[in-house]
Amino acid sequence: MERSSGVLLHISSLPGDGGIGCMGKDAFQFVDFLAHTKQKIWQILPLGPVGYGNSPYQCYSAFAGNPMFIDLEQLVADRFISKKSLVYREFKDKKVEFERVEEWKIPLLREAFSGFQKNFDRFRNEYHAFMQHHSWWLDDYALFRSLKTKFGGTVWNTWEKSLVQRDRNTLNKYFTELHGEIDFHRFMQFVFFKQWFKLKAYANSKGVRIIGDIPLYVSFDSVDVWANQDIFILDGDAQPTQVGGVPPDYFSETGQLWGNPVFDWERVAERDFDWWLARVHFNLRMFDRVRVDHFRGLESFWAIPAEEETAIVGEWLPAKGHELFRKLKEQLGTLEVIAEDLGIITPEVEKLRDDFNLPGMKVLQFAFGSDATNMNLPHNYSSNFLVYTGTHDNDTSLGWFNSTEKKERKFLHRYISGSGKQFVCNFMEYAWASAAHTAIAPMQDVLGLDSAARMNTPGVAAGNWGWRFTWSQIRSNHKRFLKQITEKYNR
Secondary structure, three states: OOOEEEEEOOHHHOOOOOOOOOOOHHHHHHHHHHHHOOOOEEEOOOOOOEOOOOOOOOEOOOOOOOHHHOOHHHHHHOOOOOHHHOOOOOOOOOEOOHHHHHHHHHHHHHHHHHHHHHOHHHHHHHHHHHHHHHHHHHHHHHHHHHHHHHOOOOOHHHOOHHHHOOOHHHHHHHHHHOHHHHHHHHHHHHHHHHHHHHHHHHHHHOOOEEEEEEEOOOOOOOHHHHHOHHHEOEOOOOOEOEEEEEOOOOOOOOOEEEEEEOEOHHHHHHOOOHHHHHHHHHHHHHOOEEEEEOHHHHOEEEEEEOOOOOOOOOEEEEOOHHHHHHHHHHHHOOOOEEEOOOOOOOHHHHHHHHHOOOOEEEEHHHOOOOOOOOOOOHHHOOOOEEEEOOOOOOOOHHHHHHHOOHHHHHHHHOOOOOOHHHHHHHHHHHHHOOOOOEEEEEHHHHOOOOHHHOOOOOOOOOOOOOEOOOHHHOOHHHHHHHHHHHHHOOO
């Protein structure tokens, strides 16, 4: 793979008037910023519709797009809504107010749906082609979201028993009863993917490739679990008996209890890996490359009894990653997959990664807590890696530097000088100079921001995922520096 570099920034973090980043003019402007500074990579987080807590890693679907990312200006251009209807509210410009945004945007999307129905003939062929390609997941998703609305947002396993068990007659009854709401959700997905592929085509035309993200696990309260209960470890009442997470680690002394249902890998294999194969194929069509979050869970996973309140108690159970990747290799030839191999990594996990020649990840913030043998220090790794100053789960590099203890900071200064924003520049340059074929910095580090700009704090349920930047924060020196180090280190 060629040497390259890029920026990690989720769609929600883009600037704009609508209270949340979207796939409109600001997204295209961000692509221009990347191209101007010679960046070849734009990495994002999962694009799905978020549930409780607004985490892109806890979505209602592994396939659907988040309607909050739809650009309303384009809907005006498509004559789905009138220009006078699009009156922006006063939103914070550096923080997403998720509930307020949804409260404002959904009525406008409903108006757009009405406008779409009136102008249907103009989009008939395109819409029917979309449905033909996507109905295999979209029909269940649209029904699921419509049922969620009908039953007041309650979790699917509390619905009437025949619905929980997906009795065909009951499903057909609700498909008929809720057809209007179902068509609304289909419309939003049609618009989402239409806008997404327009943005992706523009990025690619500017020499920018997009790295997407596949979380290993899906949310329990998702259409994926409801429609595929047999591939998850559930009891007779459709309750998880074991849930996902990781044992005590760098981020938490009690581990991370994610609460997602874990896969029944024997049943996944009996189904010939159909759901997983569809998921990876789908994502590789949406993005130029995908990162598999918590990759180690494809070799073995930490299964925590569902009644536990922390992730301390659990057991490692085997997964079937080798069989899955063998099938993908047969079907795809080249695997444009990145292994997020952070955390407790065993020789078996490394073998799974290396057997399929998948690039792994290194994080510079993890490099200075021990000694010169630390595997995140650039002198200890080869080229088949992506190196990050930090990820969405880390503090910003400035925030991390400010909180380092004396021993770690002393070791850090053996490698990297400076303090404050100068340190962040030197830190980024250290990543760009490394042998790793790809170097990536979160946008917060490009701007030299402190802990107030942190995207996510693992283990903390509230207040995450909302950070946004404004165009006024990007100064000429930011662009100049990013371009200079990219040219200097042949990226």
